[in-house]
Amino acid sequence: MAIERINLYKANMRLKNPFQTSFGVMQEKEFFVIEAIDHDGNRGYGESVAFRSPWYTEETVKTTEHMLEDFLIPILQKSEIDHPNDVFRLFRPIKRNNMAKASIEGAIWDLYAKQQNIPLAKAIGGEKTTIEVGISIGLQPTIKELLDKIEAALATGYKRIKLKIKPGQDIEMLKEVRQHFPVTPIMVDANSAYTLEDVDHLRKLDAFQLMMIEQPLAHDDIVDHAFLQKKIETPICLDESINSLDDAKRAIQLGSCKVINIKIGRVGGIYEAKRIHDYCKEMGVDVWCGGMLEAGIGRAHNIALTTLSNFTLPGDTAGSSNYWYEDIIQPEVIVEQGLIQVPTKPGIGFDVKEESLNRFTSSSKTFTFN
Template sequence: MIIQEINIRKMKMKMKHPFTTSFGTFHEKKFLLLEAKDELGNSGWGESVAFDSPWYNEETLETNLHIIRDFLIPIIVGKKIGHPDEVSERFSAIRKNNMAKSTVEGAIWDLYAKRNKMTLAQALGGELDKIEVGISIGIHEKVEDLVETVRRFVEEGYKRIKVKIKPGYDVEVIRELRKQFPDVPLMADANSAYTLDDVELLKQLDAFNLTMIEQPLASDDIIDHATLQKQLKTPICLDESIHSLEDTRKAVELGSTKIINIKIGRVGGLTEAKRIHDYCMEQGIPVWCGGMLESGIGRAHNVALTTLPNFILPGDTAGSSRYWEEDVISPEVIVEDGYITVPTAYGIGYEPNYNAMDKFTVEQYQFKA
């Protein structure tokens, strides 16, 4: 296929409810949608998951736009691409900027699947026709409000509950949740809020039979996590520390992690995500798909990836209605009794809702061969 045209939309969508983590509160999500068109008029869609400030990592919406426009698009527009795996190879001369790379690569994966009359899940080698879904819940001012939020999602059938923690909002919060929900699969996400000075505090979490504690230490650390894991019974899951297959290999060999969170944007695209999945499967390390408050486009990519066989833990890909009054795809992503049915239409399986896209579009850019 030949990439004849790239269209970018800068989007702004108000969140249905504020979402609070250890590094900030989100009331709206600004992001990029990218459409790639081939010589036959087919189009594929990708989404940048970078935030508008560098809270999660060093990338932002504006740096993604710069890298995509000035460096990545010239590499692929007007060029012939045989398979999406070639995209990451062509982008390899550009250091890091994984979320920018993933935005473009995701659109080309969608386009490739459509051209070959496959679902994106099939193109990736997925095996499942429905996926288990967990939910990620932000920090609440009152623990009793958090308990009621968790209760609502448990009653809706979500298969795993993840709650954000931070210093001063951790052990007692988890204690109360475990008291109220003794049998619910529960995990804590620290978003790098702790250090090795907090070992004794973190060891207290071992009492609550958590599925995992996610990224307790620094976002660029692998070594200290190995030290911490030796002192914890609870499995450590790495998120922000894992940007590539090489990071994964080193973390596993050092004993820094027992579970890997795969986020497509963080690792640079579906090709690298699949490589990490395959390696972890060989090593007996379970993986799950993390979320970045995506719109329906990014959410659809997560659904497709999660159909691979080593995604044995429920991910963060909740339904559209969890975050948005109106999503940018049709139909929207729907969760029923804790499962999402994998769509059977070609590509990502959802159609762009152009009326909604136009409503939330702030700026547009077009690039042609």
């Protein structure tokens, strides 16, 4: 897999609507597009997912830039790569920084699939030709605005609704939602907004027959989640706590969750995401693919990952138009009746719109290989 050069683009795109979680509100998404080019002119693309502030994990846009420029790209410049799986091994001496690692590993996977003239989904062992998707709805200023957004999402055909919650915006909100949508598949995401002192409060969620509650306790916790899962009927889904296959093994063995959300960026790339998927399948634990407000390249990677057989629950890969006025890929990701058709073109299956990428890019750098 001889690489001729890597181009690093820093881009900034504005979300159609502010996205609010228990941590705050975001409307501008700054990220990197990594373009890996071989001697035959094949181009593979990856996308970084870290935010400007370290509210989700410790990584940020700036730390991603630092890791790519000063460590990860230099490692690839002096190494031979026969297969994208090699990238995981090469990056292993670098502790954590999983989002930075995943961004460049994604470009290598896309390049490899294009060199092999096969879709990325096939390259990673995917089986599905369509994937089911849900939608994530942030905290809204009023209950009416929330209900309107849910109604619109269901009219579009999304297979499940994910709602953000936090103390003070949870039980009463869900009562209203369930009154209007009594049988809709609904899950909630707490983004670590609660503690074990809230056990009795969280037990009230059982009345709403939720698919799951995602990451109710601390972002790095596995032990307390095991205690909480024994106290509530609502399945716990772990997100931020699962950064590796080892984390997944510990969580499952302790009974900390019944579902795992796999995000490519959070676990360090497709290779590790596949390993977590395979272990969960072996242990009978459902998985689904979470989203990080990705632009089109990141969404394309999520689509490919979700074609693996144990992604049994609808993921967060909503259509491009749900988030962006304009995406950087063509065609854009389209959801029809809650389904995305898996592309069959080589690589990620979408073309990067160079004019759009250039317009959204604030700076770029090129790294050459021998």
